[in-house]
Amino acid sequence: MYEVVANEQIAPDVFRMVVKAPRVAKKRQAGQFVLVRAEELGERIPLTIADADPEQGTITLIIQRVGYSTHQITSIKAGGALRDVVGPLGKPTHIERFGTVACVGGGIGIAPLYPIAQALKEAQNRIISILGARSKDLLILEDEMRALSEETIITTDDGSYGIKGFVTDGLRQVLEREQIDHAFVVGPVPMMKFCCAITKEYGIPTTVSLNPIMVDGTGMCGGCRVTVHGKVCFACVEGPEFDGHGVDFDELSKRLKQYTHKERAMMARLEGKGECVA
Secondary structure (H helix, E strand, O other): OEEEEEEEEEEOOEEEEEEEOHHHHHHOOOOOEEEEEOOOOOOOEEEEEEEEEOOOOEEEEEEEOOOHHHHHHHOOOOOOEEOEEEEEEOOOOOOOOOOEEEEEEEHHHHHHHHHHHHHHHHOOOEEEEEEEEOOHHHOOOHHHHHHHOOEEEEEEOOOOOOEEOOHHHHHHHHHOOOOOOEEEEEOOHHHHHHHHHHHHHHOOOEEEEOOOOOOOOOOOOOOOEEEEOOEEEEHHHHOOEEEOOOEOHHHHHHHHOOOHHHHHHHHHHHOOOOOOOO
């Protein structure tokens, strides 16, 4: 069992959970994730390690409550425990001194972007962050990202904060005025797809972090397969980060929706409106 040290809501349906996991905290690197289970028969959920404190033996997870399993996990209060925390998994982010780097995060994607930005800053890169959300109240980790960035551009779909528009608007604004040596893009699949189309137009190498459906996290089940440059890759062991200009985002989007009907049934059960399907 893994003790939950703290669990706070930082935005509507978004929680920051600090968990005791000393070995994970000691070994983790930027870009890596853990598989988490709330209980013995629970679903395994991949979550990026947003931060870690090796001295305290804790890791920080940012969790968006969207389905049955994330409701289970985020309902665990401080003093409670998670059944399993397995990791660190996945390949660490390739970090070097690129020069000027655009860090583009959308919605909950800002959480996995944050440790990447930390590592880039430590490698003496100049960081321009472009962060987006549907509205101001849904924006997360703004202060943390600002502290790492030379410049921070905020966009909101409804115009409640920053620029009214999307992160693609902020990204194009930056690319039109200065040289960017590398881009890291993390967020919803459509957002990553369109950001990569823009960076490809400007000839800028772009890394994306993918979060496909995962089960075992060791490459055995094949559930996390994605197509990159025409080759099938397993995101849990070959990723989760890939060359964004080679990802088949349309295929990824379809695969992410394949269990939607079962998730809806589980949520109906949670809300007392129906029975779970097998």
